Amino acid sequence: MKETLINLKNQAIAQIGDTSTQEELETIRQEMFGRSGKITKITRELKNVNKEERKEIGILLNDIKNTLQNVISTKSNNLKNSTRTWFDVTIPGKKPKIGHLHLVTQAIDEISKTFENVGFVRARYPEVEWDWFAFESLNMPSDHAARDEWETFFVDTPKHPKFGSMVLTPHTSSGQVREMMRVGSPPIRMINIAKCYRRQIDVSHYPMFHQFEGLVIDKGISIVNLKGTLDYFAKNFFGENRKTRLRPYNFQFTEPSFEVDISCDICSGNGCKLCKEGWLELGGAGMVHPDVLKAGKIDPKVYTGFAFGWGVERTFMMKAGLNIPDIRLMYSSDLRILTQY
Amino acid sequence: MDILISDKWLRNWLTTKATPKQLESCLSLCGPSVEKIEKVNGDLVYHIEITTNRVDSASVYGIAREAAAILPRFKIPAKLRPMADKPKQKFVKKVSYLNAKVDPSLCSRFTAVLIKNVKIADSPKWLQENLKAVGERPINNIVDISNFVMHEVGQPVHTFDYDKIKNKKMILRNSKKGESITTLDGKQHKLPGGDIVIEDGSDKLIDLCGIMGGNASAVDGSTKNVLLFVQTYNPSKIRTTSMKLAQRTGAAVLFEKGLSTQLVSTGITRAIELFGQIPGSVVKNNILDIYPNPKKIKYVTLTSDFIEKLLGIKIKNKDITKYLNSLDFKASWKGKDLTVVIPPHRSLDVTIAEDVVEEIARIYGYHNLPSELMAGSLPEKNPLNTFTFEREIKTILKELKAVETYTLSLVAKKFEEENALKLRNPLGKDGEYLRTSLMPSLLAAANTNTGHHGPLQIFEMANVYIPRKNDLPKEKLILAGVFENYNFRTAKGIIEKLLNLLNIAYKTKIEGVKNYKPSQRLVFENGAIAFGEFGNLENGFAYYQFDVEKLHKFANNIKTFIQPSQYPPQIEDITLVLPGKTKVGELIKSMKQSSGLVSKIELTDIYKDSYTFNIWYQNPQKTLNDKEVKTIREKLLGVAKSKHGAIQKD
Structure with a gap:
C-alpha cells in the first residue's frame, strides 16, 4: 500500500512535469482528484485498511495530496505565464485634456482662504476710483509722487466736485476708507483682493496687477497684533518653518510703517543668492494713520488698526518658487504658458 | 531713493568698532535698509535705500547719526562726531556783491557767498578718493567741493562763476512757458513753464534751480571768483520740472523730497571750510541769507x-x-x-x-516685540459679494477643459465704443481706453495661439467699464470665452452644460449683431431678461459672454431630487432624412411635444442629410408595451413629417 502510494506520487509528478497545456494538466488533475480519480479512490478505501496501518497511510496520503496539489497549481501558473499574450506596459499613457485656471486665480484662492480662516472678510472695491479714496483720504499730500501723472493713470473726465479726479486705482488701499464706511463701526477684518493699475511696464512691472490688502481695526490693536497676523500668514501660506520680520519704512497712510520680510526657505535663513542675509522682501505694512481713520469716520482715540497691501503675483511667485523671468509673461495668453499651472 | 556711502568716509564722522556686516544688519533692522556692501578700491561702499520721508539721512552724516543711535541697542558702542553748522562769517539780509530778488514761495531759504581768488586745481587726494568710491568723477577743486558737500551733508550746493553774472543781479522766479536755458551738460531745454529759474541782469536765464546750473554762468578753467550758492527750494516744483525735462539729477532727487532749511546753514559752513583750504582764496565776511520765515522749533x-x-x-x-x-x-x-x-x-x-x-x-x-494674533469679535460677511459663485463658474469651466486667461483691460481706440473712457496719460496708443467688452482681448488671445493644434478654449472673467454720467463707471463683471477648432455642437454643449450645472433656466432666441455671422448668434434669456450670448463670429471663432451678476441672480442653488422611474424606458434609434435648412433644435422640440411619453431625444449621428436620434419612450406609471410604443412613434414621425418634412430612412 505504502509503495503503491509513493509510486503513484512519483508517477503523477513526472506526468505533471511533462504537460504543456492547461488542458493536459486538467486531465491529470481529474485522474488524481476527480470523482473516480486514483487518490479519491484510495481515500475511499482507507477504511478497509487495518487499524495499525491506517494511521500511517492516512498521514502519507494527506501528504501526497498536498504535494500534488501544490505541484499542479505551480505548473498551472507557469503555463499561464508562458501562454499570456505579449503586452507592453511601457507604452506611454494617454493623458486626458484638462482645463487650467490662471495663476492669479489660484493665488487669490489660497490667499483668501488663509485669511478667511482667521475671520477676515473678503472684499472688492472699485478699480476705477476717485482720487479722494485712492489718495486724499489716505493722507497723501496733493504733491505726492504717486499722485502725479508719471505713476498713476488718470481718466480723461471732468473732476468730481468733492472726490477729485478719476483714476485707475494704483493700490487696494483705496478700499480702506470704503470698508470703514461700509461697516460703520469696528471690528473690521478685511481682505480686499483686486486689480490695480500703475503706469509702468518692464520686466518686473505690468500696468495691470493684483494686490491683497489686509485691514484690521478694533479697540487695542497694536504692532504686536500686526506681527502676529503676519507670522500666521507666513506659516500657513508659506510653510510652518517660515518667520517674518518688520523693518522701518515709510507710507503716508500708516504710522509707523514697515517693510515686511520673510525668512528665505532656500537657505533656511542663512543667506544665499536669492535672498538678503536670509530674508526676502514681502511688502509694506503699518499701523493705520489717524487721519485715515478720521476719513473713514472712525475715532482714532478709541480705535487703532493695522494694514498691509502686497502684490498677489509677487507673493505667489515667492511661494511657488516660480522664477518667471518677466512678469509680463504672466499676462500672456500663450497656451504654452497658461497650461503649465 | 538709493544712495552710496563709503565706509571710510562714514568713519570720519562715526567712531565705532562695528564691522561693516554689523552696520549692515543693525541699520537694516532699525533704520535705513542696507541693500548690499560692495568693495571699491580698498574701500567698502554701502548701497542704502532711503525712504522719501527720511531724506535727512541721505548723506554720510545722516547715516552716521542713525548708526550712532542704533548700534548701542546691539551693545556696540558708537559715537557721532559733531558737525559745525555755523560758519565764522555772518548771515546778513543784504550784501554789496549781489543784488538778489527771491520769490519766497519758490525758495524758502536763499544763501550765497562770494569767494575771491580761487585757484582752479585738482582736489586733494583724500577728497578725490572719497568721491570716486561713491561713483563721482573728480573734476576740479570747485566742482568737487559741491559734490562732496552734497554727499556728506545731503544738501545740494551750486557754484557760479561770479564774473559771468551780469550786473551782479539775480531774480529767482517762475519760468514762462517756452523760455529756454542751456544747462551745464550742454543740453538745451525749452521750459514747460512754472519752473524755478534765475535770471541775471541781462534778462538771461543762468540757473535751472535745484536741477542743474546754466552753462552761461558755469565755472570753467579761467574762473577766478566763485559765488557759492546754497538754497532750499519748493519740493513739488522741483519734482515737476525734473520729471517733465527727464533731468533726474542728484540735486533734484534730494530737493524734491523736502530738505530742512537748517541744512543750508550746515552745507554752506562745510563748503566754506573746504574752500578755505584752497590756498589764496578769500571768503567774504557777509553771507547773503534771504530767509523771511525762519522755521520755529516744534514739539509733539x-x-x-x-x-x-x-x-x-x-x-x-x-x-x-x-x-x-x-x-x-x-x-x-x-x-x-x-x-x-x-x-x-x-x-x-x-x-x-x-x-x-x-x-x-x-x-x-x-524684532524685540512679541507676536500675537488679535482677539475680539469677528466681523460679519458682506452679503453683496459673489466670490464663491465666481469661483464655482471657473471650476466648472476648468472641468469642461477651458483655459483661463487674464488680459489687459486697457485697449486701443479701434477696439472701443465711441463713449468708452479714455486715459489722460496712457502708456501708449495700444492702451488708451478702458474696455467695455472682453471680445477684442479674447480674440487677440486666440490669435496668440495660431500655432496651436487641436481644439482650443480660452476664457476670462473680468470687469468691463461702462461709462456713467458724473460718476465712476459701472464695473460689470463679465464671463467671456472663445473657441477655436471646436465644432459648433461641442462648443454649444459646453455652454449648455455650464448653464445646467449652475441650474439656470433659460430660453434662447436668434438675434444678429455686429461681429457675428448673420443669424448665428443666440441670446440667452431668463424670463424676459437677456443675460448672455453665444454664436459664431465673422472671423470663424465661436464666442460667448455672460453677465456674471445676472448669472448669479438666475442660478438656483437649490437642486431638487428627482426620483428615478421604476419602469424602464424603451429606447430606440431612428434615422430621419431632413430637407435642407431644417432647424434640428426646432425638430426635436416638435417631436418631444408630440407625446408626453417621449422622455428624451438625443441627436447621436449625422451623415449627409440623415440624422440619427436616440429616442426614449417612458411612462412613469407603467412599463410601455410594444403596441403602445408603436402608437407614440407613429405620432412622433407624423409630426416630424408634417411640420418639418422629415422622413424616416428605411
Whole structure:
C-alpha cells in the first residue's frame, strides 16, 4: 500500500512535469482528484485498511495530496505565464485634456482662504476710483509722487466736485476708507483682493496687477497684533518653518510703517543668492494713520488698526518658487504658458 | 531713493568698532535698509535705500547719526562726531556783491557767498578718493567741493562763476512757458513753464534751480571768483520740472523730497571750510541769507499709555528718553505726559504722536516685540459679494477643459465704443481706453495661439467699464470665452452644460449683431431678461459672454431630487432624412411635444442629410408595451413629417 502510494506520487509528478497545456494538466488533475480519480479512490478505501496501518497511510496520503496539489497549481501558473499574450506596459499613457485656471486665480484662492480662516472678510472695491479714496483720504499730500501723472493713470473726465479726479486705482488701499464706511463701526477684518493699475511696464512691472490688502481695526490693536497676523500668514501660506520680520519704512497712510520680510526657505535663513542675509522682501505694512481713520469716520482715540497691501503675483511667485523671468509673461495668453499651472 | 556711502568716509564722522556686516544688519533692522556692501578700491561702499520721508539721512552724516543711535541697542558702542553748522562769517539780509530778488514761495531759504581768488586745481587726494568710491568723477577743486558737500551733508550746493553774472543781479522766479536755458551738460531745454529759474541782469536765464546750473554762468578753467550758492527750494516744483525735462539729477532727487532749511546753514559752513583750504582764496565776511520765515522749533506731546497701546507692550520712560535723545530729539516727562522737541532736520517728518512712537519702536527694535494674533469679535460677511459663485463658474469651466486667461483691460481706440473712457496719460496708443467688452482681448488671445493644434478654449472673467454720467463707471463683471477648432455642437454643449450645472433656466432666441455671422448668434434669456450670448463670429471663432451678476441672480442653488422611474424606458434609434435648412433644435422640440411619453431625444449621428436620434419612450406609471410604443412613434414621425418634412430612412 505504502509503495503503491509513493509510486503513484512519483508517477503523477513526472506526468505533471511533462504537460504543456492547461488542458493536459486538467486531465491529470481529474485522474488524481476527480470523482473516480486514483487518490479519491484510495481515500475511499482507507477504511478497509487495518487499524495499525491506517494511521500511517492516512498521514502519507494527506501528504501526497498536498504535494500534488501544490505541484499542479505551480505548473498551472507557469503555463499561464508562458501562454499570456505579449503586452507592453511601457507604452506611454494617454493623458486626458484638462482645463487650467490662471495663476492669479489660484493665488487669490489660497490667499483668501488663509485669511478667511482667521475671520477676515473678503472684499472688492472699485478699480476705477476717485482720487479722494485712492489718495486724499489716505493722507497723501496733493504733491505726492504717486499722485502725479508719471505713476498713476488718470481718466480723461471732468473732476468730481468733492472726490477729485478719476483714476485707475494704483493700490487696494483705496478700499480702506470704503470698508470703514461700509461697516460703520469696528471690528473690521478685511481682505480686499483686486486689480490695480500703475503706469509702468518692464520686466518686473505690468500696468495691470493684483494686490491683497489686509485691514484690521478694533479697540487695542497694536504692532504686536500686526506681527502676529503676519507670522500666521507666513506659516500657513508659506510653510510652518517660515518667520517674518518688520523693518522701518515709510507710507503716508500708516504710522509707523514697515517693510515686511520673510525668512528665505532656500537657505533656511542663512543667506544665499536669492535672498538678503536670509530674508526676502514681502511688502509694506503699518499701523493705520489717524487721519485715515478720521476719513473713514472712525475715532482714532478709541480705535487703532493695522494694514498691509502686497502684490498677489509677487507673493505667489515667492511661494511657488516660480522664477518667471518677466512678469509680463504672466499676462500672456500663450497656451504654452497658461497650461503649465 | 538709493544712495552710496563709503565706509571710510562714514568713519570720519562715526567712531565705532562695528564691522561693516554689523552696520549692515543693525541699520537694516532699525533704520535705513542696507541693500548690499560692495568693495571699491580698498574701500567698502554701502548701497542704502532711503525712504522719501527720511531724506535727512541721505548723506554720510545722516547715516552716521542713525548708526550712532542704533548700534548701542546691539551693545556696540558708537559715537557721532559733531558737525559745525555755523560758519565764522555772518548771515546778513543784504550784501554789496549781489543784488538778489527771491520769490519766497519758490525758495524758502536763499544763501550765497562770494569767494575771491580761487585757484582752479585738482582736489586733494583724500577728497578725490572719497568721491570716486561713491561713483563721482573728480573734476576740479570747485566742482568737487559741491559734490562732496552734497554727499556728506545731503544738501545740494551750486557754484557760479561770479564774473559771468551780469550786473551782479539775480531774480529767482517762475519760468514762462517756452523760455529756454542751456544747462551745464550742454543740453538745451525749452521750459514747460512754472519752473524755478534765475535770471541775471541781462534778462538771461543762468540757473535751472535745484536741477542743474546754466552753462552761461558755469565755472570753467579761467574762473577766478566763485559765488557759492546754497538754497532750499519748493519740493513739488522741483519734482515737476525734473520729471517733465527727464533731468533726474542728484540735486533734484534730494530737493524734491523736502530738505530742512537748517541744512543750508550746515552745507554752506562745510563748503566754506573746504574752500578755505584752497590756498589764496578769500571768503567774504557777509553771507547773503534771504530767509523771511525762519522755521520755529516744534514739539509733539503724547502719553506713556498711548505708546503702550500702539506698541502692544510697555517700555520704561527712561528708556524712551534714551532712545529719543540718541536721535537728537529732546524728551521730557511730567508723570505720564511726554513732551518731545523735534530737531530741525526731522521737522517735516515727525509731526504727530504716532511719528514719535515709530522712532521709539524702531530703536527699541521691532524684532524685540512679541507676536500675537488679535482677539475680539469677528466681523460679519458682506452679503453683496459673489466670490464663491465666481469661483464655482471657473471650476466648472476648468472641468469642461477651458483655459483661463487674464488680459489687459486697457485697449486701443479701434477696439472701443465711441463713449468708452479714455486715459489722460496712457502708456501708449495700444492702451488708451478702458474696455467695455472682453471680445477684442479674447480674440487677440486666440490669435496668440495660431500655432496651436487641436481644439482650443480660452476664457476670462473680468470687469468691463461702462461709462456713467458724473460718476465712476459701472464695473460689470463679465464671463467671456472663445473657441477655436471646436465644432459648433461641442462648443454649444459646453455652454449648455455650464448653464445646467449652475441650474439656470433659460430660453434662447436668434438675434444678429455686429461681429457675428448673420443669424448665428443666440441670446440667452431668463424670463424676459437677456443675460448672455453665444454664436459664431465673422472671423470663424465661436464666442460667448455672460453677465456674471445676472448669472448669479438666475442660478438656483437649490437642486431638487428627482426620483428615478421604476419602469424602464424603451429606447430606440431612428434615422430621419431632413430637407435642407431644417432647424434640428426646432425638430426635436416638435417631436418631444408630440407625446408626453417621449422622455428624451438625443441627436447621436449625422451623415449627409440623415440624422440619427436616440429616442426614449417612458411612462412613469407603467412599463410601455410594444403596441403602445408603436402608437407614440407613429405620432412622433407624423409630426416630424408634417411640420418639418422629415422622413424616416428605411
